[in-house]
Amino acid sequence: MTTWHWLGLLLLAVFAGAVVPFQSAINANLGRGLGHPLWATLASLTVSILVLLPVILALRLPLPSMAFITQAPMWMWAGGAFGVCFIALALILLPKLGASGFIALAMTGQILASLLLDHFGLFGLVERHLTAPRLLGVLMLIGGVALIQFSAAPAKALAAAG
CATH class of the missing domain: 1.10.287 (Helix Hairpins)
Structure with a gap:
């Protein structure tokens, strides 16, 4: 891996971290407007799907293997639950902390x-x-x-x- 490639990966990781407080602050405001942090969590995840689907379609990604989907261990599906946990807790805690x-x-x-x-x-x-x-x-x-x-x-x- 070249130095420039490695530097690019490091900068992308910094960017990934930099968007988190913006997401949390924006979603906290959305939660207040919608009346509860969980409504904002649902809205955030819905927008994520609406943004991601066109990207998947534009890249013409093949459908996932049904064999993998049916045989994957249960822990592999926990990422979504962790995402909901992070978003919801960010909405609740960011305004306080x-x-x-x-x-x-x-x-x-x-x-x-x-x-x-x-x-x-x-x-x-x-x-x-x-x-x-x-x-x-x-x-x-x-x-x-x-x-x-x-x-x-x-x-x-x-x-x-x-």
């Missing part, structure tokens, strides 16, 4: 879970054992998350104190 607080805490959960997935090679991933440098990196990230979450006082609290 702020965008940076919610994303920082969500990222902590992602990092910790990712370490387990990598270390044990779960779900077909390549094993990447937990080493001292990786552990130090995680502790530094979690320290950064703590600074982000606990150093920012809500604006209303600051206004009331002043």
Whole structure:
């Protein structure tokens, strides 16, 4: 893999992370407008389908194998449930924790879970054992998350104190 290709992949990963707080903030507003976060979760997933279907059709992707669909282990279908969980919790928690607080805490959960997935090679991933440098990196990230979450006082609290 060339350096430019690798750099492109890294930038795409950063972009993937950058869209999450926008999605969460927009969906939180949608949830307030629709009267409940779960309605916004449903709306978000419906829009996802409406955006994805034309892309699938434009790429002329073949239909999935029915043999695979009927024989795949149940855990392979859990991704959608995890997606609903993330979207719904983001809608509920982001207005209370702020965008940076919610994303920082969500990222902590992602990092910790990712370490387990990598270390044990779960779900077909390549094993990447937990080493001292990786552990130090995680502790530094979690320290950064703590600074982000606990150093920012809500604006209303600051206004009331002043």
